Amino acid sequence: MASGTFGQLIASVFSYFRDKSWFLRWRGGEKRTDMDDELQDILLRLGGVTSWDQLREAVRDAVGITLQNTEDLVVYLSDIATGTLVSQDGLAGVVHTLPKSGLAGKCAEEQHLIVAKALDIEDPLCGLLPSASPTLPENRTVACIPVLGSDNARLVGIIAVVCDAVSSNQEKRLSLVGRHIAVCVQRLHQMATQQRLPPASTTTPTACSGSPDGGTCMGSSYDNGILQLCAELHDNDPASMQTKVVKYLERHTQSECCALWIVSSEDATEVFCQVLGNRVLEEEIRILIPLSCFNTVVTEERSITLDDISENSRTELEQKMDMKIKSLLCVPVINQARSKVVAVACCINKIGAPRFGQADEDVVRHCFRYTVPVLTSVMSLQKERQLKQETQSMLQVAKNLFTHLDDVRILLREIMMEARNLTQAERCSLFLVENDELVAKVFDGHVLDEMGEVRIPITQGIAGHVATTGKILNIKDAYSHPLFYRGVDNSTGFRTRNILCFPIKDRSSECAEGGQPGCPSVLHKDPSQLKDCWCVGDGKRCSERHAVVGIAELCNKVNGLYFTKHDEEVAAVFSIYCGISIVHSLLYKKMKDAQYRSKLANELMMYHMKGTEEDIKPLLSKESVPKPESFHPQMASFTYSPRGIPDEETIRATLSMFYDMGFVYRYRIRHSTLVNFCTLVRRGYRDPPYHNWYHAFSVGHFCFLLYKNLNQLDMLKDIEVFALFVACICHDLDHRGTNNSFQVHSQSVLAALYSSEGSVMERHHFAQAMCILNTEGCNIFENLSTEDYQTVLDLMQDIILATDLAHHLRIIKELKQMAEDGYKVEDPHCHKLLLCLLMTSCDLSDQTKNWQTTKRIAELIYKEFFTQGDLEKAMGMETPEMYDREKACIPELQINFLNHIALPVYQILSKVIPQSGLLVKAVDANKTMWLRLKRESSLRKLSSANSIDFFQIPFRSENGAAEFGKGLSEETEEELAEGEAEPGRGSKAGAVEDISERNNNNNPGRDTTTKSS
Secondary structure (H helix, E strand, O other): OOOOHHHHHHHHHHHHHHHHHHHOOOOOOOOHHHHHHHHHHEEEEEEEHEEEHHHHHHHHHHHHHHOOEEEEEEEEOOOOOOOOOEEEEOOOOOEOOOOOOHHHHHHHHOOEEEEEEOOOOOHHHHHHOOOOOOOOOOOEEEEEEEEEOOOOOEEEEEEEEEEOOOOOOHHHHHHHHHHHHHHHHHHHHHHEEHHOOOOOHHOOOOEOOOOOOOOOEOHHHHHHHHHHHHOOOOOOOHHHHOOOOOHHHHHHOEEEEEEEEOOOOOOOOOEEEEEEOOEEEEEEEEOOOOOOOHHHHHHHHOOEEEHHOOOOHHHHHHHHHHHHHHHEEEEEEOOOOOOOEEEEEEEEEEEEOOOOHHHHHHHHHHHHHHHHHHHHHHHHHHHHHHHHHHHHHHHHHHHHHHHOOOOHHHHHHHHHHHHHHHHOEEEEEEEEEEEOEEEEEEEEEEEEEEEOOEEEEEEEOHHHHHHOOOOEEEOOOOOOHOOOOOOHHHHHHHOOOOOEEEEEEEEOOOOOOOOOEEOHHHHHHOOOHHHHHHHOOOOOOOOOEEEEEEEEEEEEEEOOOEEEEEEEHHHHHHHHHHHHHHHHHHHHHHHHHHHHHHHHHHHHHHHHHHHHHHHHHHHOHHOOOOOOOOOOOOOOOOOOOHHHHOOHHHHHHHHHHHHHHHHHHHHHOHHHHHHHHHHHHHOOOOOOOOOOHHHHHHHHHHHHHHHHHHHHHHHHHHHHHHHHHHHHHOOOOOOOOHHHHHHHHHOEEEEEEHHHOOHHHHHHHHHHHHHHHOOOOOOOOOOOOOHHHHHHHHHHHHHHHHHHHHHHHHHHHHHHHHHHHHOOOOOOOHHHHHHHHHHHHHHOEEEEEEEEHHHHHHHHHHHHHHHHHHHHOOEEEEEOOOHHHOOOOHHHHHHHHHHHHHHHHHHHHHHHOHHHHHHHHHHHHHHHHHHHHHHHHHHHOOOOOHHHHHHHHOOHOOOOOOOOOOOOHHHHHHHHHHHHOOOOOOHHHHHHHHHHHHEEEEEOOOOOOOOOO
């Protein structure tokens, strides 16, 4: 048989092995199933059949797997003698030809799949297929499947079967099966023809001048042997397949031992052997190609014998293979698809002859001409499996590393162990980059103490070179490298053969300089900490490349001559996980250290916030707490301002309100705990002009006034009133005299903590309140039930956050709607809205006091505002008008504030609780005063570079306003009214001038048009 024809037949079998998914040509993106795998096995059997009986059996199995519930199958195949389609099925094994009529005849004529739901009673197939009755059950059919030759024109077979309905996917599979059956029929015909050739043509390989690859044409015995070998190469284990090939070579070349040396696909610098004779080696044998006898075979792609190699190469090969070599044949195995040597086949020690000849080389080449596609495919599959395993291993490594972030030393030990396992290294050293030094905290898996740390300069040795360049370094011969220091080996007796040193980088952060990837950003927040990192790039600090945070140095490849390119790739991937884990571990340590420092600072702060024994001792007796009216007869009146109470008496007054409102006995608050709590709250306030302890005390007092004067406050639960009062005295704890906007724009620590949630200062106030409550001996909620405890804390948080005017403006529509619809006691949302409304009314309560108090409070507020404005200007920030002492018009700002904020609050409150209506009148009276002061200041043309000087100017409009609710004198009101009607004209202008004149006369020597001192 011609080798070219035979090669075409065999090629189809190997195409299947080389790429099953391409060969089978599944279409439509179908999901692979178990049936697909079974079909592949059947197709493999079809490729290895050598008789008609085997073919018929394989066809039955293939159709049975492809179709569902098959029954009564008949197979017609082409007869080589007559050319007709014959079968032995259905007639007790009697050979009969294909019927020319009926369904089978129609199929033979039309040459495509025909499916019938019933057979005519006269159809010849009725006698051949007993279950194919004229009336088939539902979903049962008779299928006639044509088998066409390679030219798709000649019919070589027909299959008739009773089965379930045939789907489109099953049609595709039947077409595939038919093509394989046609190949098998053609091959069996050719084998039958070949058997009639003279015996001489079947014994010895002969030269084939027509072979396209310049090889040899082998006789049928070799072809049958190759065919049988190919049929056996169906497993996916490279070692098992190599064993079968090696046994074939040993048998046909009469060799004592054969081996297949695989060329490394990574860099083609070494070959390795997994199978030696009939032994699968536990550890691969590896040989460097340039220094071995295989160099000629691989580079020149030609065969060599023992006569072509040196004595040294022979000795090395004998040592590696552990056997005496008497004769040798090395043949290159070429992958024609890639035109490169993929292996070297070695035949050792010819049996019965002193050396190997050309016939032996031909046998080897003939073998691999057909088996190399399968071998390379399986090797690729093994590599993919290895890659999958390494990926899974890498994920497990990442998991192992990320579970040790809390201790950097244990983490480093885990990194060393994983690095050794992944690359199969004998030893590993790990260095961290600190202050221009490489620091080894862990050596060979042992954690060193602080005193035992090993430190070397960052520019020294192999590790230093990798640290400064940021590039991996693979040294195959350590002693020949100029950077290697032998002193350690000489002192320890350890021999370093090869080294793989790779950098561990932080790839997740950006460099401080230019915003480029580089040093860990956390280190760049403080310029003084820039020394803690070293960025890669010509030894320059903070370059645009990634930061090197550590160096790993692996020594001595365990099962290889040196570390391979694959090891470098594994190390590169592994270093990413190492970098992430190390950086996060260091950050975690910094965070824990910061937490400890914060805790210490908090304890220190709380210690100093506690009152002295002299301060607290007089308050520890319950009898020392007087009634509220003992501080002032009008203590429970809306007209009273608590700012008149001396500072040293404010804590006692706060205790008095706690007792008078019944909280102490209702919630079982220990007196000493209440004293400690109030003392810490008092000391928790800073001393800005306005947002200080007096403000908190006044807000708490107004809550007390609401409780005492508004009977309708019963619409709230007791615990809600309790939470409201506590929130009032805590609502501005640790206020810094600046607003939320300033905190955010100045990028303060508070903004970093709370800006993402909004209401920066309010959240800080609540956090400080919680800090006080968590201080030993200060938790006034300690005797509450678990449910009430959680409730009161939630209420306090909501109430304190409600002091943010931005929050108030967001809910103002809901407040107005609640006032219109009426308060619903059973609605929890109404309770929450009312608490927010009451808190805001308490916070703004200074606007409900008499004019002198209101004006004095306004002066304190604007002192605080202008101080913030000065800070904003110094920082280059844009300053709003109300914070700018050079631009602010205080009366106008106050009028706008009362119109848009304060008055709506008390108007809504008066609708919900009518008893509070007098508060609206009080705010209105103060608004009237601001209106008059605005008019008088504009008529007098007051000017000053500092708006705060406004409060030092005496205004005639204030005469007669000494008492709460009283207005200006009638004379002044008439004159102002005339001036407001037509300012600057006629007699009215004269009235304005006269007012200014009289005020100047009342304050001799004061120039109202210049800045006061």
